Amino acid sequence: MSHLGYLLAGWSISIGTLAVYAFFLLRRGKRLTEKVPPGRRRWISSTEEQSRITDG
């Protein structure tokens, strides 16, 4: 296979970046979940009141 070095570099950088980003994203999510009480975690069934930004 020609250009194998370029191919491996390109693909590994891409897959690697995505994997690292996904890892840190999930870890961040987990840490935040522990801090926020369950009642305020309901992103799916958010009420109108919850979905508006209110100060404080």
Place this chain on the structure above:
Amino acid sequence: MITTVGPFNATSSRSTRFLGLCLLLGIPALILFAFIFSPEDDSMEDAVRLLYIHVPVAIFSYIAFGVTAVGSICYLWKRSRWWDTTAHASAEIGVMFCGLTLVTGSIWGRPTWNTWWEWGDVRLVTTLVMFLMFIGYLALRQVPASPEARAKRAAIVGIIGTINIPIVNRSVEWWENSTLHQQSSLTDGNLENLTLFTWFLGTLVIGITYLWLLIHRFRVGWLETEEERLGYGAAIEERQAEAHGLDVGSTGIPEEGENE
């Protein structure tokens, strides 16, 4: 809605788990098709195999920035936190995809065009400027400010950034008036079936990746605001207790570090 928090499923739900499963199967399949099953190109030889990741990532970085622009407009219109969080989440993923586009493109350009970078190329330079513009957008979002003020500023920057893209594109086009990018080879109609299939598989897999990341990033963003608000509320209560009912909450922008 999830009830238990495991090591890594905090922001996941049934839909993201399904998408994640698709990715676990799709990414190895894409690698197999890109490297083994698909034939080499007549002119590019095996370098074409890089395009199966480069082009889908580029497409979805544009889509991601588009979603940010739509989210920004909808935020200014409806003032809903949902749109603000979506715009932010999409911009972050877009910047990562855009960075990957530039890197993989550069790696592909070396054996094909015999150069890492080509200043005269319209798409290259436009993409680079767009990349830099959205890095600025993300930097703005990192700045401590009240959630509403920050959302409004970011929305305006997001919209202006998008309006600016055609102007940049035009200016770069006149600048050198050339592109090394070939016209879409999909419309030629003389692609082999396996090549065509690999293109679609790549687009599909990267699309699912985008969606999966977007949902998770959205939830992380949502939790961040919740956490920030919890801390912010506590700080205000504290101060109000100190100041005996003095209205501290209306200053708008909190002091630095207060909402960390």
Place this chain on the structure above:
Amino acid sequence: MLADSWLIARKDLQVEIRSRIIINQIAPYTLLIMVLFGFALDANTQTLRDTAPGLYWVAILLVALLAIQRGVQIEDADAARDRMLLTPVSSSSIFLGKSLALFVQLLVLEVLLFFVMMVLFDTSVEDPLLVCLSAFVATVGIATSGTLYGVIASGVGVRETLLPILLLPVLAPVAIGATRTFGDAFGRVNADGWAWFGLLVVFAVVYTVLGMFSYGQLLEEE
């Protein structure tokens, strides 16, 4: 509305004239940038002459960042912005006024820098009209987008570092366009300077309109 803008602009310019920051600090800084370019390009007059248009606009963009920061600083100090909002002047007028003040300051610096460039880089002008008009329009674009992004980056602790990364990518078309028009006007490159001039006009118009509409939104939150 224009009378109000003029009031705002005059206020900013008066502050500037009294503090003399532009003349005492920013103008010498421009001169330094040009000298540094001379060092970087090995005192090769031919190279300097060829790249003069680009170097000139890079210097202007760097200096514009400082001038924009100055303009925001004036408003941040002593809650001047809040007081300005209490006056019956509309936000569009404030935007136009602030842009006008910035425009005048930049124009003064540009004229100054132009003569420095003529002397140090040994440039000659073939089309003075194109130079004047394109510099005028490019400066309108820089002043309006700068005023807009100045207020976006204002009020946060990291303004000095945030403004450049927000503004410079946006100014990419101006950097390219103004460099090309100057290159054409100096007879250095074979480009259609007037087409580029058109692009600069579009940029200036787009940012004037965007600024007039969104400036109020950005001011209110303070």
